[in-house]
Amino acid sequence: MADLLGSILSSMEKPPSVGDQETRRKAREQAACLKKLQEQEKRQKVEFRKRMEKEVSDFIQDSGQTKRKFQPMNKIERSILHDVVEVAGLTSFSFGEDDECRYVMIFKKEFAPSDEELDSYRRGEEWDPQQAEEKRRLKELAQWQEEEAAQKGPAVVSPVSDYKDKYSHLIGKGAAKDAAHMLQANKTYGCVPVANKRDTRSIEEAMNEIRAKKRLRQSGEEGTPGS
Numbered sequence: 001m002a003d004l005l006g007s008i009l010s011s012m013e014k015p016p017s018v019g020d021q022e023t024r025r026k027a028r029e030q031a032a033c034l035k036k037l038q039e040q041e042k043r044q045k046v047e048f049r050k051r052m053e054k055e056v057s058d059f060i061q062d063s064g065q066t067k068r069k070f071q072p073m074n075k076i077e078r079s080i081l082h083d084v085v086e087v088a089g090l091t092s093f094s095f096g097e098d099d100e101c102r103y104v105m106i107f108k109k110e111f112a113p114s115d116e117e118l119d120s121y122r123r124g125e126e127w128d129p130q131q132a133e134e135k136r137r138l139k140e141l142a143q144w145q146e147e148e149a150a151q152k153g154p155a156v157v158s159p160v161s162d163y164k165d166k167y168s169h170l171i172g173k174g175a176a177k178d179a180a181h182m183l184q185a186n187k188t189y190g191c192v193p194v195a196n197k198r199d200t201r202s203i204e205e206a207m208n209e210i211r212a213k214k215r216l217r218q219s220g221e222e223g224t225p226g227s
Contacts, residue, residue, distance in 0.1 A: 049080050049084060052080060052084045056106065059106065060090070066111035067105060067111065068106050070105070071103060074099070078094055090109065092104055092105065093118065093121070095124075113127075116136075
């Protein structure tokens with residue numbers, strides 16, 4: 001009997017200690033605080049959506065506006081605004097590099113932005129229709145000029161003036177041409193005919209002449225006084 005009573009008592013949960021009660025109390029408070037924050041965030045989203053719906057409705061009714069730029073928003077607010085714009089049948093885009101600086105622009109369907117306009121906003125620039133039209137016109141003109149040049153082929157470059165006309169006051173009109181036709185070799189300036197370069201002597205005659213010159217030079221040295 002005692003063993004049965006002991007097993008029953010050991011299987012029973014112990015009463016919570018003071019520390020456990022404090023932990024549970026803090027957990028209940030945190031859960032209540034979290035629920036309150038969630039309800040508050042939900043109300044803020046509902047209020048923000050109502051405000052965006054009113055601003056988008058005013059934008060649609062204003063015939064003088066074709067687009068509108070909103071202040072920077074966080075990711076959740078941008079998502080709500082994009083949804084409101086889509087329901088209203090408009091077009092919207094987000095621009096900006098950093099998440100804190102990103103903003104939304106909305107456009108009426110009949111005034112949807114072009115690719116050039118969107119690129120301008122993405123670069124952080126203001127859209128100028130007149131300047132964009134001027135750039136487009138210059139681009140088309142440059143493209144047309146390139147096509148015309150390609151059809152004509154490479155350009156033939158011709159000198160502005162002839163060198164003979166440039167120096168005509170020095171050499172005369174026909175002097176250069178006549179001088180070119182009359183050019184002949186001048187023998188006094190090293191132009192020796194081949195016939196004059198050929199030695200007609202034989203080897204023996206040349207050797208005898210060299211020996212005679214050598215003997216003559218030696219005899220002259222012997223006859224010099226004081227030798």
